[in-house]
Amino acid sequence: MNIFDSLRLDGRRALVTGGSRGLGLEMARALAAAGAELVIASRDEQHLAGARTELLAAGAPRVEVRAADLESPAGATQFCEQVLAELSPIDVLINNVGGRRINLPTEEMPLAEWQRIIDLNLTQAFVCTKLIGGAMLPRRRGRVINVSSISATLPGRAMRGRSYETSKAALSMFTKAVAADWAPYQVTVNAIAPGAFLTDANRRWFADRPELQAEIAAEIPLGRWGEPHEIGALALYLASDASSYMTGSVVVIDGGRTLW
Numbered sequence: 001m002n003i004f005d006s007l008r009l010d011g012r013r014a015l016v017t018g019g020s021r022g023l024g025l026e027m028a029r030a031l032a033a034a035g036a037e038l039v040i041a042s043r044d045e046q047h048l049a050g051a052r053t054e055l056l057a058a059g060a061p062r063v064e065v066r067a068a069d070l071e072s073p074a075g076a077t078q079f080c081e082q083v084l085a086e087l088s089p090i091d092v093l094i095n096n097v098g099g100r101r102i103n104l105p106t107e108e109m110p111l112a113e114w115q116r117i118i119d120l121n122l123t124q125a126f127v128c129t130k131l132i133g134g135a136m137l138p139r140r141r142g143r144v145i146n147v148s149s150i151s152a153t154l155p156g157r158a159m160r161g162r163s164y165e166t167s168k169a170a171l172s173m174f175t176k177a178v179a180a181d182w183a184p185y186q187v188t189v190n191a192i193a194p195g196a197f198l199t200d201a202n203r204r205w206f207a208d209r210p211e212l213q214a215e216i217a218a219e220i221p222l223g224r225w226g227e228p229h230e231i232g233a234l235a236l237y238l239a240s241d242a243s244s245y246m247t248g249s250v251v252v253i254d255g256g257r258t259l260w
Helices: 022-033 045-057 073-087 111-139 163-185 200-208 211-217 228-239
Strands: 013-017 037-042 063-067 092-095 142-147 187-194 250-253
Touching: 013 022, 013 073, 013 111, 022 037, 022 045, 022 092, 022 228, 037 045, 037 073, 045 063, 063 073, 073 111, 092 111, 092 228, 111 142, 111 163, 111 187, 142 163, 142 228, 163 187, 163 250, 187 228, 200 211, 228 250
Parallel strands: 013 037, 013 092, 037 063, 092 142, 142 187, 187 250
Antiparallel strands: none
């Protein structure tokens, strides 16, 4: 097989949660460029509609969108059951939904807020992997890609509460454990651990605190933030046959930030 042919996803369907903007949209764009049909999920119907229009205009063969609240286990379950009923089979699952959204010190954090972030970053990925990934096992073929973070191993200096780092560290280990379980079925499970990327959300953050962009870039050996499109090729590799001998890996893409 030609090496470039091994990266093609023609005839395969990929589900990207949180795929309407940011890194999720860039990963969806890369998979579509390789021929994949897409299912993208987000809470924001307006962003979903815009992403669908953009992806189709760029040549995606098919784009289905679903509004879903994946923050709660019940919402994630309902979403996955709907996808399985309406859009099977799913060949590639990218669990991209996540975030921290709070910055409370550990000693002040209510239990409900801790649990909300754990569910957002970890429990929903478990539910989607169990249901969508589990449906790949009888077919003995599939790709699951979890989006972790360098915060899984490197506590953020400006972060508080530590629920984000804890949930991402657990997601990385969940990736490895499920990869071991599912290897006999030829379903691979890997994770991407991004560092600092200039997503729209971070650009809005810098509008209020412009000095932070340079301060954080100074801690990165490459001397800059990542551009969102730079994650696309990695997602495509992990989704394709090119990565057929790779499972249980957590691939860091951070400009060298975790080197020191």
